[in-house]
Amino acid sequence: xxxxATTMQPPSDLLVRRFSKLVALSDTERKVLRLVEGRxxxxxxxxxxxLVERTEIHAPSIVISGWACESRVLADGRRQIMNVLLPGxxxxxxxxxxxxxxxxxxxxxxxxxxxxxxIKSAWRDEPHLSNLAAALxxxxxxxxxxxxxxxxxxxxxxxxxxxxHWLSELYHRLSERGLASDDTFQLPLTQETIADILxxxxxxxxxxxxxxxxxxxxxxxxxQLSILKPEVLLxxxxxxxxxxxxxxxxDSPAIMSEPxxxxxxxxxxxxxx
Amino acid sequence: xxxxATTMQPPSDLLVRRFSKLVALSDTERKVLRLVEGRxxxxxxxxxxxLVERTEIHAPSIVISGWACESRVLADGRRQIMNVLLPGxxxxxxxxxxxxxxxxxxxxxxxxxxxxxxIKSAWRDEPHLSNLAAALxxxxxxxxxxxxxxxxxxxxxxxxxxxxHWLSELYHRLSERGLASDDTFQLPLTQETIADILxxxxxxxxxxxxxxxxxxxxxxxxxQLSILKPEVLLxxxxxxxxxxxxxxxxDSPAIMSEPxxxxxxxxxxxxxx
DNA sequence: CGTTAGGTTGAGCAATATCAAATTCGGTGG
DNA sequence: CCACCGAATTTGATATTGCTCAACCTAACG
Numbered sequence: 001x002x003x004x005a006t007t008m009q010p011p012s013d014l015l016v017r018r019f020s021k022l023v024a025l026s027d028t029e030r031k032v033l034r035l036v037e038g039r040x041x042x043x044x045x046x047x048x049x050x051l052v053e054r055t056e057i058h059a060p061s062i063v064i065s066g067w068a069c070e071s072r073v074l075a076d077g078r079r080q081i082m083n084v085l086l087p088g089x090x091x092x093x094x095x096x097x098x099x100x101x102x103x104x105x106x107x108x109x110x111x112x113x114x115x116x117x118x119i120k121s122a123w124r125d126e127p128h129l130s131n132l133a134a135a136l137x138x139x140x141x142x143x144x145x146x147x148x149x150x151x152x153x154x155x156x157x158x159x160x161x162x163x164x165h166w167l168s169e170l171y172h173r174l175s176e177r178g179l180a181s182d183d184t185f186q187l188p189l190t191q192e193t194i195a196d197i198l199x200x201x202x203x204x205x206x207x208x209x210x211x212x213x214x215x216x217x218x219x220x221x222x223x224q225l226s227i228l229k230p231e232v233l234l235x236x237x238x239x240x241x242x243x244x245x246x247x248x249x250x251d252s253p254a255i256m257s258e259p260x261x262x263x264x265x266x267x268x269x270x271x272x273x
Numbered sequence: 274x275x276x277x278a279t280t281m282q283p284p285s286d287l288l289v290r291r292f293s294k295l296v297a298l299s300d301t302e303r304k305v306l307r308l309v310e311g312r313x314x315x316x317x318x319x320x321x322x323x324l325v326e327r328t329e330i331h332a333p334s335i336v337i338s339g340w341a342c343e344s345r346v347l348a349d350g351r352r353q354i355m356n357v358l359l360p361g362x363x364x365x366x367x368x369x370x371x372x373x374x375x376x377x378x379x380x381x382x383x384x385x386x387x388x389x390x391x392i393k394s395a396w397r398d399e400p401h402l403s404n405l406a407a408a409l410x411x412x413x414x415x416x417x418x419x420x421x422x423x424x425x426x427x428x429x430x431x432x433x434x435x436x437x438h439w440l441s442e443l444y445h446r447l448s449e450r451g452l453a454s455d456d457t458f459q460l461p462l463t464q465e466t467i468a469d470i471l472x473x474x475x476x477x478x479x480x481x482x483x484x485x486x487x488x489x490x491x492x493x494x495x496x497q498l499s500i501l502k503p504e505v506l507l508x509x510x511x512x513x514x515x516x517x518x519x520x521x522x523x524d525s526p527a528i529m530s531e532p533x534x535x536x537x538x539x540x541x542x543x544x545x546x
Numbered sequence: 547c548g549t550t551a552g553g554t555t556g557a558g559c560a561a562t563a564t565c566a567a568a569t570t571c572g573g574t575g576g
Numbered sequence: 577c578c579a580c581c582g583a584a585t586t587t588g589a590t591a592t593t594g595c596t597c598a599a600c601c602t603a604a605c606g
Contacts, residue, residue, distance in 0.1 A: 207555090465584080476587090
């Protein structure tokens with residue numbers, strides 16, 4: 001079984017690793033995750049659809065290797081990619097209820113997935129999967145955070161900033177899963193795909209990439225990206241890692257802080273009525 | 274108690290109404306919702322912060338009247354609004370876990386809210402609130418759908434389309450709650466705020482609004498918006514209501530459908546490995 | 547080697563931003 | 577009722593960013 005077709009080797013025990021970072025797993029749960037990961041792979045070729053928008057989701061699944069994306073296409077063909085799915089990511093399980101998939105999902109490169117109906121069991125609060133359920137809630141939270149990042153990028157950042165921010169985020173996500181090291185990772189996407197993620201034209205993505213290359217910030221050759229000046233990239237995109245589980249404790253939740261850009265905001269007036 | 278300060282009168286029993294549309298409520302649950310809605314209001318003046326980004330969320334709450342928004346501000350003051358919160362919407366409860374608020378929340382007009390720690394109880398799966406929990410999951414799903422809409426708008430639609438799409442969505446949300454009728458509703462936002470929602474400049478929002486006025490599509494005077502040609506607006510923005518609970522049953526989930534804009538997609542190759 | 551997908555480059559253009567100056571509007575004090 | 581104030585809207589002029597189109601290049605692959 002020589003499966004080096006894709007550019008990345010998924011670290012084995014991918015699932016246990018990912019979930020362990022979120023919660024303490026029971027032995028049973030670890031066993032379940034290994035069972036899932038050991039299942040027969042479903043294979044999709046680049047461009048192939050895994051889920052059709054507005055269609056019922058039969059069984060959630062998990063990416064084992066390769067990249068996929070969630071996207072929506074407008075009537076005239078313009079496409080917006082909402083999110084890139086990396087090894088370890090869930091397909092069709094972003095929140096607890098799921099009458100229909102709100103986006104289409106398709107493979108970006110040769111993709112292998114496994115079914116994971118156990119996700120539904122955990123959502124159904126089967127007691128022996130309670131930690132899994134907690135982890136899934138945390139994943140939903142992370143996903144939401146990434147969606148919000150995406151909104152800011154698309155709404156208020158320049159092409160250069162978008163790219164910087166997105167590359168930072170991607171590096172962050174990949175290294176959390178052991179898929180990046182030394183500020184370097186496989187980025188098996190065409191510039192066209194990147195354009196559809198960042199809401200730009202291919203040409204402009206190309207030029208922006210070249211600018212970053214020219215500035216010695218990144219190197220991007222044959223599907224491999226190296227971040228030569230991580231600080232510069234982070235700063236340019238104003239990226240800050242989600243740090244979701246470390247809360248900046250604040251006991252006076254609603255009083256002042258951060259400048260709200262041209263809002264007259266009378267500061268102290270929260271009162272009972 | 275003459276509280277006509279805000280431009281809109283919330284229909285009483287707001288919460289029971291909203292949740293009843295999502296699930297069948299038990300008597301207990303109805304009672305709980307009424308209790309929550311009957312609680313003392315917290316009042317916030319326009320611009321005031323309800324939640325600070327990256328800050329722990331003490332208790333979730335619910336908007337009773339007025340509008341708020343979730344937003345993030347970049348270092349140089351650019352602001353992106355993620356979502357507008359309307360009467361009946363939850364504050365600080367978008368997914369089950371919530372280590373910290375991923376966005377800031379602030380009032381856009383005079384706002385009244387009530388605390389709703391019961392949301393946490395429902396999440397904690399207290400059996401007598403199980404329908405509420407289900408409804409909350411559905412709300413989380415809706416929210417996600419709106420976030421995805423927002424991503425498409427910002428990423429791939431023109432100013433005109435964004436406005437059309439957003440107004441359609443807003444009308445949809447408001448009329449579900451009995452806050453719009455006759456294609457007319459209160460829209461108590463400044464053009465500056467609309468700009469921060471749609472990722473545009475104030476000036477451009479102004480011009481786009483005028484264009485729509487000139488075309489006889491909308492009327493917008495003193496905080497009241499009338500959609501004169503709903504079909505045109507829907508079509509221009511390519512808006513389609515979420516229709517989340519009506520699934521287009523599809524038994525062959527992954528095979529063909531919708532043109533994927535310039536993707537060579539070999540159609541039939543899903544195989545076991 | 548011809549084909550093809552993807553990447554690169556240049557030139558002109560369109561959409562949207564920015565800046566600055568009115569103008570209108572909803573109060574508010576006299 | 578009037579004069580005035582600040583906020584919001586409107587308008588014009590100009591600047592930029594990023595898009596489109598079209599050509600060309602390159603590497604992989606049969």
